[in-house]
Amino acid sequence: MSNLSTILQEFCSASRFVISLENVRVFFTNNILENTKPTVCNQLAIRATDDLGKYLGCPIAHSRFSKRHVQFIVDKVKAKLANWQVHMIFSAGRKSIIQQVTTAIPSYYMQCLPLPTATYD
DSSP states (O other): OHHHHHHHHHHHHHHOOOOOTTTOEEEOOTTSOTTHHHHHHHHHTOEEESOOOEETTEEOOSSOOOTTTTHHHHHHHHHHHHHHHHHTOOHHHHHHHHHHHHHHHHHHHHHHSOOOGGGGO
16 A cells, blocks of 8 residues: 555656545455455545446446446437427427437447447337
């Protein structure tokens, strides 16, 4: 831990960046013993997290994605469809917009992460 602290301090002095310990989190893999985690967090003064969050709107995977991890994609498409039904766009225009957006939203996420086959239903 002291080596890691030294590396972080040297990085800060060389780059003139300051690490905000309130915003920094450490992610532990399943290989780390439970009693080791608090020791590491206390020595580094960094809190632990179970979720790596998102980058550019895509969740960062630390395990295999399940259907519930990517449910937000299905919800986005459903919300768009519900919005268009309320506004009652002409049928030809509605069909074109629906085809474009319902393929664009999932396509963006499929470039970043593998969708589980259960999502395709």
